Amino acid sequence: MSRVGKYPVPVPAGVTVTLAGRTLKAKGKLGELSLELTDAVDVEVRANEVAVSPRGEDRRSRTLWGTTRSLVNGMLIGVSTGYSKSMEITGTGYKAAMQGNELVLNLGYSHEIRYPAPPGIKISCEKPTSVKVEGIDKQKVGQVAAEIRAFRGPEPYKGKGVRYDNEVILRKEGKKK
CATH class of the missing domain: 3.90.930.12 (Ribosomal protein L6)
Incomplete structure (x- = not known):
């Protein structure tokens, strides 16, 4: 039951x-x-x-x-009240900005990534290293946030990449000499 x-x-x-x-x-x-x-x-x-x-x-x-x-x-x-997910970008030269209705991400690749905001979803960048996804549909907000995170997920050695604000990255120890 x-x-x-x-x-x-x-x-x-x-x-x-x-x-x-x-x-x-x-x-x-x-x-x-x-x-x-x-x-x-x-x-x-x-x-x-x-x-x-x-x-x-x-x-x-x-x-x-x-x-x-x-x-x-x-x-x-x-x-x-609506739903929102906040994400943080960590890494040298990694940044995000809004250009019109598109999120432009520089995540260390040879090209910038352009992500158009789907209808019903509002994406905002208060700082170049933070992204906020807002909307009324819980599933859509989570899906958009997961797609943005998937462009460069956080790596375990230096913690570089896109992660959720409340996400804890388990760090690994690097090579020893």
């Missing part, structure tokens, strides 16, 4: 939730998101909460129960 799915999702102030058929829509101050529901779960929209329940006692219904509840919770948080 799901322990996550049992609890109803509270609806934040300023967010409206509507259920039309098998589509759940949430609208808040930052935007609007929708979620296509599977046939394994039932969703009930009450006054100030959204309750998810399984349709049957089979394994698929029970597994999708908690997953659907987490997706609904992420959707409601996204339209009310």
Whole structure:
């Protein structure tokens, strides 16, 4: 049985939730998101909460129960407060800058890397060594941050590369003479 799915999702102030058929829509101050529901779960929209329940006692219904509840919770948080990921660039000559809608990265390659910001995602650089990815869709924000990090992941000897702000890089000891 799901322990996550049992609890109803509270609806934040300023967010409206509507259920039309098998589509759940949430609208808040930052935007609007929708979620296509599977046939394994039932969703009930009450006054100030959204309750998810399984349709049957089979394994698929029970597994999708908690997953659907987490997706609904992420959707409601996204339209009310939004999500952000901060990254730090470490290394001599490594830097980032925004040019229009593109993130331009210099990461020690022979060429600069140009990454266009997808729709619904805002990328900003307060300093040349920091990048911030913001948006209302938790999955999209995480995916964009992971793609930027993948251009030059942090290496274990000097720690050079792109890393998340809260990421801890386990450092290795270099060669000994």
